[in-house]
Amino acid sequence: PLSRQRYTVLVVDDDPSVLSTYRRLLTREGYRTVIEQDPRRVLDGCYEDRGPDLILLDYRMPGMDGLTLLANLRQRECSARCILLSAYLNDDVRSQATRLGVDQVLEKPVDAGTLRDAISELLPITGPRAAEIAG
Numbered sequence: 001p002l003s004r005q006r007y008t009v010l011v012v013d014d015d016p017s018v019l020s021t022y023r024r025l026l027t028r029e030g031y032r033t034v035i036e037q038d039p040r041r042v043l044d045g046c047y048e049d050r051g052p053d054l055i056l057l058d059y060r061m062p063g064m065d066g067l068t069l070l071a072n073l074r075q076r077e078c079s080a081r082c083i084l085l086s087a088y089l090n091d092d093v094r095s096q097a098t099r100l101g102v103d104q105v106l107e108k109p110v111d112a113g114t115l116r117d118a119i120s121e122l123l124p125i126t127g128p129r130a131a132e133i134a135g
Contacts, residue, residue: 007123008032010052010080012039012069014061022056025112029119039069052080054123056115057102059086059093067093070100081122085110 009031011022019035026033034052036042039061055073057066066084073080084097087108097105104118 007053008034008051009054009056009119009123010042011035011056012042012061012066013037013056013058013085015058018058022115025115026119029116031119031123039064039066042069043072051078054081054083054119056083056085056119059084060088067096067100070102074100083115083118083122 009026011019011026011033013019013022013035014037016037019037023033023035036045040063055070057070059066066086070082070084082100082102084093084102084105085108086093086105089105089107094105103122106114106118
């Protein structure tokens with residue numbers, strides 16, 4: 001089996017306590033974790049060596065919402081898997097998320113087990129994606 005450390009997860013959320021919680025959870029699960037509170041800094045940094053394998057993305061943030069950030073990243077050819085997290089979901093948000101290639105939409109507050117399962121489904125330890133990363 002492939003180590004989860006081969007995967008990078010970018011977490012973008014304006015709430016420092018959410019970032020801290022997700023970082024602890026992801027680190028404990030063995031993922032390389034990058035956190036960012038300001039979505040504009042994600043666009044400025046664009047994560048040098050290679051982009052993230054998965055983005056955990058809050059929808060409602062000051063300055064730029066998560067789907068606007070994702071649209072910008074997609075224009076830059078970012079093909080990372082994506083989980084949108086929000087307490088403010090509606091049909092329009094879900095429709096935009098689908099158009100932008102969001103893999104899963106989870107309503108906040110998110111149970112740790114649910115999030116862990118969603119991430120494991122998108123970043124398998126074995127299988128075709130694992131072979132791609134290993135190579």
